[in-house]
Amino acid sequence: MTPGNPTKPDEPASPGAEGPAPPRRDSFQLANLARSRFRSRFGLSGADRAYVARTGWETLRAQAEKIVRERLAPARPRNDGRQTHMRGHPVFLAQHATATCCRGCLPKWHGLPPGRPLSDAEVARVVDFLLAWIREKAGDLSGFPVQTALPI
Numbered sequence: 001m002t003p004g005n006p007t008k009p010d011e012p013a014s015p016g017a018e019g020p021a022p023p024r025r026d027s028f029q030l031a032n033l034a035r036s037r038f039r040s041r042f043g044l045s046g047a048d049r050a051y052v053a054r055t056g057w058e059t060l061r062a063q064a065e066k067i068v069r070e071r072l073a074p075a076r077p078r079n080d081g082r083q084t085h086m087r088g089h090p091v092f093l094a095q096h097a098t099a100t101c102c103r104g105c106l107p108k109w110h111g112l113p114p115g116r117p118l119s120d121a122e123v124a125r126v127v128d129f130l131l132a133w134i135r136e137k138a139g140d141l142s143g144f145p146v147q148t149a150l151p152i
Contacts, residue, residue: 033098033109042097044137048090052134053144060134064091064127068100072126073118077103090138094130097137 033039044052052060067089071077080103095101099109106112110129112122 036099039097039099042093044090044093044134048093049138049141050144052090052138053141053146056146057131060090061127061131063089064094064130065123067091067095068118068123068126068130072100072103072106073123075103075115075117080104090134091130094133094137098129098133100126100130 055063072095099105103114107114110126112118118126
């Protein structure tokens with residue numbers, strides 16, 4: 001079974017003539033990605049987990065959406081294939097781990113066709129998927145302090 005297509009052993013997912021493939025369940029897709037040696041090596045450091053706890057899920061979602069809209073959603077993103085850093089923000093790590101780092105990975109792993117901007121629904125799907133990975137890797141964040149007020 002390949003990462004993109006659960007029914008054919010050696011073929012990635014591809015959109016049908018009717019349009020993009022239907023969304024896959026997050027847990028199924030995360031399990032497929034975990035079988036990739038490259039994708040499975042990503043995780044969150046203690047500093048990343050502290051950032052998630054300190055920032056909160058609502059702010060992290062907004063940051064993820066901004067990153068996806070600016071760096072992934074355009075039909076031809078600037079520096080495509082090199083636009084996602086390997087560190088510096090939990091969303092960047094999640095993008096590499098979930099194969100949502102460039103427009104080349106989206107058709108292979110997620111069935112999203114190249115050459116056109118992502119729709120609002122597709123952006124939301126990618127953001128949801130990124131946050132699902134971050135939630136899974138972050139685990140219990142109760143041991144980290146939560147920022148209640150911004151420092152002056």
